[in-house]
Amino acid sequence: MTERIDGHTILIGLMAYPIRHSMSPTMHNNAFAKLGLNYVYLAFDVTNDKLPDAINAIRTLDMRGSNVSMPNKQKVIPLLDKLDPAAEMIGAVNTIVNDNGVLTGYTTDGTGFMQALKDENLNIIGEKMTLAGAGGAGTAIAVQAALDGVKEISIFNAKDSIWENAKRNVEMINEKTDCKATLHDIDDKEDFRKEIADSIIYCDSTGVGMKPLEDLTLVEDPTWFRPDMIVFDTVYAPRTTKLMTVAKQAGVKHVFNGLGMMLEQGAQAFKLWTGEDMPVEYIHDLLFS
Numbered sequence: 001m002t003e004r005i006d007g008h009t010i011l012i013g014l015m016a017y018p019i020r021h022s023m024s025p026t027m028h029n030n031a032f033a034k035l036g037l038n039y040v041y042l043a044f045d046v047t048n049d050k051l052p053d054a055i056n057a058i059r060t061l062d063m064r065g066s067n068v069s070m071p072n073k074q075k076v077i078p079l080l081d082k083l084d085p086a087a088e089m090i091g092a093v094n095t096i097v098n099d100n101g102v103l104t105g106y107t108t109d110g111t112g113f114m115q116a117l118k119d120e121n122l123n124i125i126g127e128k129m130t131l132a133g134a135g136g137a138g139t140a141i142a143v144q145a146a147l148d149g150v151k152e153i154s155i156f157n158a159k160d161s162i163w164e165n166a167k168r169n170v171e172m173i174n175e176k177t178d179c180k181a182t183l184h185d186i187d188d189k190e191d192f193r194k195e196i197a198d199s200i201i202y203c204d205s206t207g208v209g210m211k212p213l214e215d216l217t218l219v220e221d222p223t224w225f226r227p228d229m230i231v232f233d234t235v236y237a238p239r240t241t242k243l244m245t246v247a248k249q250a251g252v253k254h255v256f257n258g259l260g261m262m263l264e265q266g267a268q269a270f271k272l273w274t275g276e277d278m279p280v281e282y283i284h285d286l287l288f289s
């Protein structure tokens with residue numbers, strides 16, 4: 001990499017805490033190297049209190065932009081100059097682009113999810129989705145799916161601290177898009193089963209299935225699934241979650257973990273900064289084979 005870095009190298013950041021475990025620097029730096037682009041991507045420990053100075057540094061140092069992650073995805077919004085419409089609706093930003101000192105916030109988690117399905121030649125536009133979870137990932141997925149033309153979304157959430165956010169998401173989707181969204185209690189198992197049975201896709205965005213909950217799934221009964229549907233878990237560690245195992249037992253053909261979404265959210269940000277397509281297959285093989 002040192003051969004690539006010179007006086008013209010353009011800096012892109014990742015501002016979050018904790019963040020040193022992130023795969024994003026490896027993903028982006030290998031993609032820059034593969035395409036011969038003179039950029040470098042570095043992770044910075046940035047907590048909420050350091051965020052204003054860190055965001056201003058993007059302007060001061062003429063960085064091309066940055067990713068932001070927790071705990072900064074919402075807090076960054078008032079520090080930016082403009083927001084992409086999806087980021088405005090979702091109320092979160094994961095990508096900042098600096099155009100001559102004007103900082104625009106985007107969110108690529110939702111577009112990453114939709115692109116991951118497109119990569120598999122799967123179409124959910126005009127169809128019905130059942131979605132478990134309405135936190136950061138669930139909100140991005142629901143809003144982007146609704147904006148892209150998914151016809152109906154049944155959102156299931158526990159009556160926990162995220163319930164009010166789930167209510168807000170449903171109201172916003174119904175008000176601002178042509179999609180019909182409804183909110184359901186995840187503890188109502190009969191309702192949950194019925195909505196999944198009517199859907200082309202079931203997506204779990206709760207993180208149940210990820211360590212330390214790797215032995216759990218919100219759907220335990222394979223008869224809830226049809227072989228012709230899509231089952232998508234946003235979790236990518238472990239690679240095969242309990243939910244995916246249940247779906248495979250049901251003979252579901254299209255079963256995915258969150259790896260495709262993770263790569264594509266990065267690829268969407270990469271495109272915003274560089275104008276180039278990330279070599280997604282190359283990066284996938286490099287990181288995960």
Ligand code: NAD
Pocket residue numbers: 109112132133134135136137138157158160162163186205206207208210218234235236258259261262263265
């Ligand atoms: P979050 O804390 O914002 O939201 C968590 C959601 O899960 C909420 O809706 C909450 O009510 C629900 N939930 C939590 N525990 C539950 C339980 N025991 N039963 C039922 N519901 C439960 O988290 P987030 O940022 O939205 O992340 C959620 C998951 O999505 C994580 O596993 C994360 O790794 C994954 N994720 C993946 C990608 C990707 O690119 N693949 C991107 C973002 C997030």
